[in-house]
Amino acid sequence: MLKKRVISAIIGILLLIFLVFSGSLPFFLTVSVIVSLAVREYNRMLNIESKTLKSIISVAAVLIVFNVYLISNDFNYLPSGIIFFIIIFALYLYNLNNYQEENFIKNISHQLFSVIYIGGGLSFAVFLRDLNQGPFFATSALWLVLIATWLTDSGAYFVGKKYGKTPMAPVISPNKTVAGAVGGILTTALFIILAALFFEVLNIYYFIFAFTFPVIAILGDLFESCVKRSFGVKDTGTIIPGHGGILDRFDSFIFTAPFTYYFIILLLG
Incomplete structure (x- = not known):
């Protein structure tokens, strides 16, 4: 399992480096593919069989990413309220046409959640890649999140495997331990603090960010x-050998990406 994880990680990192530096448009298309695959996994968990509904959810999630691409490149874009209305209205029309009295609210809630959670969360990858504010330039903000998220996961995995005894959340995820969480937090905090020192930008906000980031992850x-x-x-899913599905790989990033973006905009920038 570890060998598969390492090989998959190396291939993924090399591919990611190429795609990130290939330009804003190719990266947007990459994120759109990732979003579509993640939505597909979620639809599978929901046992959605309708091709029409699958298409609506996938297009809705990618629409959010596309609008973010337009915003980050200073193109004309639709206000977020209009995007939100279009998505809700499309899901409403489908569920109205396929009305299930007992499951109407449940179905539309699950479907809308997948769009916001996956499309909304992963769209911040585009924001971060194109962010130029304060000490962050070119693609540096995105790399910060990717590396710090990976370090949190890796630190928790290796420290937990060696020293972990007390489960952190035994009901939710029995394999995650308190020692692993501490290892992930300290590993990432050290990386962020050292990076801030190297670029001579360390202050109280970076210090707070260093310890808050891994907790969010x-x-x-x-x-x-x-x-x-x-x-x-x-x-x-099983699309990534040794890692599971797209959502298994990007679950932390979906949280750390928007957190970092707004932390930079409001405090670090």
Whole structure:
């Protein structure tokens, strides 16, 4: 399992480096593909069989990413309120046409949640890649999130495997330990503090960010574990050998990306 994880990670990192530096448009298309695959996994957990509904949810999620691409490149874009209305209205029309009295609210809530959670969360990858504010330029903000998220996951995995005894959330995810969480937090905090020192920008906000970031990453991981447990699945997919599905790989990023973006905009920038 570890060998598969390492090989998949190396291939993924090399591919990601190429795609990030290939330009804003190719990166937007990459994120759109990732979003579509993640939505597909979620639809599978929901047992959605309708091709029409699958298409509506996928297009809705990608629409959010596309609008973010337009915003980040200073093109004409639709206000977020209009995007939100279009998505809700499309889901409403489908569920009205396929009305199920007892499950109407439940169905439309699950469908809307997948669009916001996946499309909304992953769209911040585009924001971060194109962000130029304060000490962050070119693609540096995106790399900060990607590396710090990976370090949190890796630190928690290796420290937890060696020293972990006390489960952190035994009901939600029995394999996650307190020692692993501490290892992930300290590993990432050290990286962020050292990076801030290297670029001579360390202040109280970076210090707060250094310890808050890995906590958000762990919460994102636990959140996806809650979702999987509610659907009774172990992994969201098998597309990434040794890692599971797209959602298994990007669960923390979906939380850390928007958190970092707004932390930069409001405090770090």
